[in-house]
Amino acid sequence: PETFYLKDYKPFGFEVEAVELTFKLAPNSTRVLSKIRFSPKANAADPRFFLHGEALKLISAKIDGAPVTPELIAGGLICDTPDSPFTWESEVEIDPAANTALEGLYMSSGMYCTQCEAEGFRKITYYPDRPDVMSTFSVRIEGNEKVLLSNGNPTGAGEGWAEWLDPWPKPAYLFALVAGDLVNHADSFTTRSGKDVELNIWVRPGDEGKCAFGMDALKKSMKWDEDVYGREYDLDIFNIVAVDDFNMGAMENKGLNIFNSSCVLASPETSTDANFERIEAIIAHEYFHNWTGNRITCRDWFQLCLKEGLTVFRDAQFTADMRSEPVKRIEDVIALRARQFPEDNGPLAHPPRPEQFQEINNFYTATVYEKGAEVIGMLKRLVGDDNYDKALDLYFDRHDGQACTIEDWLKVFEDATGRDLSQFKLWYSQAGTPQVTVSEAYAGGTYTLTLAQSTPPTPGQPDKAPRVIPITIGLLSPNGDEIRATEVLELTEAEQSFTFDGLAAKPVPSILREFSAPVILKRESTNAERAFLLAHDTDPFNRWEAGNALATETRVTMVTEGAAPDAAYLDALEKLVRDDTLDPAFRALVLSPPSQSEIAQTLHDRGVTPDPQKIYDAAETFAQTLAQQLETSLPRLYAATTVDSPYQPDAHGAGLRALNGRILSLLTRLDGGEQAARQYQAADNMTQQYAALAALMKAENGESQSQAFFDQWQNDRLVMDKWFGLQVACAAPDAAAKVAMDLTRHALFDMKNPNRFRAVMGALAGNHAGFHHKSGAGYTLLAQQLIALDSLNPQTTARMCSAFQTWARYDSARQALIRTELERILAAEDLSRDTNEMVSRILQ
Ligand code: HT7
Ligand code: ZN
Secondary structure, rough: OEEEHHHHOOHHHEEEEEEEEEHHHHHHHHEEEEEEEEEEOOOOOOOOOEEOOOOEEEEEEEEOEEEOOEEEOOOOEEEEOOOOOOOEEEEEOOOHHOOOOOEEEEEOOEEEEOOOOOHHHHHHHOOOOOOOEEEEEEEEEEEOEEEEEEEOOOEEEEOOOOEEEEEEEOOOHHHEEEEOOEEEEEEEEEOOOOEEEEEEEEEOOOOHHHHHHHHHHHHHHHHHHHHHOOOOOOOOEEEEEEEEEOOOOOEOOOOEEEEEEEHHHOOOOOHHHHHHHHHHHHHHHHHOOOOEOOOEEOOOOHHHHHHHHHHHHHHHHHHHHHOHHHHHHHHHHHHHHHHHHHHOOOOOOOOOOEEEEEOHHOOOOOOHHHHHHHHHHHHHHHHHHHHHHHHHHHHHHHOOOOOEOHHHHHHHHHHHHHOOOOOOOOHHHHOOOOOOEEEEEEEOOOEEEEEEEEEOOOOOOOOOOOOOOEEEEEEEEEOOOOEEEEEEEEEEOOOEEEEEEOOOOEEEEEEEEEOOOOOOOEOOOOOOHEEEHHHHHHOOOHHHHHHHHHHHHHHHHHHHHOOOOOOOHHHHHHHHHOOOOOHHHHHHHHHHHOHHHHHHHHHHHHHOOOOHHHHHHHHHHHHHHHHHHHOOOOHHHHHHHOOOOOOOHHHHHHHHHHHHHHHHHHHHHHHOOHHHHHHHHOOOHHHHHHHHHHHHHOOOOOHHHHHHHHHHHOHHHHHHHHHHHHHOOOOOOOHHHHHHHHOOOOOOOOOOOHHHHHHHHHHHHHHHOOOOOOOOEOHHHHHHHHHHHHOOOHEEEEOOOOOOHHHHOHHHHHHHHHHHHHHHHHHOOOOOOHHHHHHHHHHO
């Protein structure tokens, strides 16, 4: 397969002045007519008239009205063209009903919909399908469906047709079309300059009652972007459509966002608090793309983190403002460590701005998104909040309507602040998670902190240069008072010392407050010091971090030495969980153990080969011991955290329910599920119903409730995804693969639906001890399923291959089993480019 390189970028040789598209919809034979005005650029680096096209049946082509016969080549066509501006016309036929890859124009539950990012538009018509080619689009849709939607503003409609005009020049990846018998939840928003915007969420009939929360989130996002970034919406209408079959979460098509129904539909009865929080964040994310992604887009796909990192950063700020800043930060760091750190420290490591790819869909990664956002967080911390605001204003002023690069982005910060960012830029080009080693000295009232940074080699990058790392720090006195408030140290050398004078005693440092940089901090510490920080640190993130470190150390000694759970840690947890002055959401997070996969990574980092079964046993023993220690207080805590008032998906209620759920799971270890069964019976919302079912299933005492759940929800796809996933997630290590396999044979299992496939196979990969069971049954099942899915949906297949990325952590027997399965995938007939690239990289 061809490899594409950042260094090879050449602009397209033609300007595209305007695009006119006509769609004549038919499930197996949709006709797409295009009329495009091109003008050749003077001195073009690449003067070829090459239009991308895939899986298209060319019916006719004309230039300036005269028929032409273009040469069809791999990936598109080339054609001789005049030297002056000309009009290109083509007619192609496509087959949306046969499109199971869910890229281009496809059908989902009887409706037509599109997904064009990154390179799906070329499956709709011949076009320069690259983000630096921007044009206005006018679209006519002919079809019998009740609702016919495209980007921009509506310009006319009649029986069986509708027309749309998007006046804002955009790349083809932002094109969208939806046609179906849909119903809408309508509302409106008045922008700060007084413009009325019509808002709609379009859904399948029956789902109207699940739109109110999403609509409210949309209006909050519109207001927030005006208040915080000064960004106003720029069309007369904003449409959101919910689609059942979708490869990712949602897509920011201009004026017509398309959502995986799991990321927009919500009701108290069918959605958990976590679902509500995620929906709010994704609606905000897609809306924020209107400026960071659509009005200012990417020059090429190597620059993907320009729009994704920034937009993730913006949606995180939004969630922090809507909910709790520390809780959001802790949640994000948990996710970063669970998804991005393994990527950055394994065979799939790549910089936030990769320099080569075979299939760009494989680079919609945690590194591009989440590390991309972390890099922006560091930049903001280094330049300060006011300078960040100045730089962003300059970015919008200078680059509106353009397709930009990371260089453009950094230049704006340099111009706005006068700061040289050449060293900072390494964050965009170097892969791998830096390790920062801390050593300390104290003498004569002066405390000296020495920080040393190094980044392990990653594929293609054996050596790394030191980066600029903002390290936040505060100092506590031995009695727990904060004696130095948070300040930012700029680590720029391989090793650097910082001094703090005038101290009466050796302080306790609180380092990397708010997780100021995506690094691994290495510092000798003791459980006593961690417990001290858990009790006294004024920075909530580092308080949680101290608890997390204690939890990790306890697990590690349980696994490696067969030790009992650390008594001091159990005491600290007990104190914390009973402390009603603390935010319940925070207490729930402190009570949540580090993932078993994370413990496996920690062991590996310390030179110990992780045994997934031992890690599982340690987790079970710890939870059982904690439950026993809390025995007398659990019923009271359970009662005190039970929310009796009518369900509201607000942050406070969600925090209480999260804590209540943790307590219920501990209680279930002692009462065998009595309380959980009562909660299941009484629950009037999905959060409590699901928490009770999960506790019961974990205790292997939930068969009747699982059946009842199925009976109640079998017609609700999204709730059924929960049912499928939960059974695999709760299965014991020796049973998980079998449970998952049986579910793939269930009448409601549908491999073509990515949500359902992920519910089962994603849960298997997430059941650490089950997936890595020594029998290898988990590996075999996943490989079989991925091979079967690849011919239908390469994008989802390739993404799920990352379940194997941590294989080098494990013992040689497991490594051999995984290698066999990866080689089996590679040998599959007609393997997609997507999956081939992923598996080859994992095996390298
Ligand atoms: N910009 C979008 C990324 C995307 C995508 C979305 C849905 C289906 C396939 C997709 N490929 C790429 C989503 C986002 O980051 O907002
Ligand atoms: Zn995005």
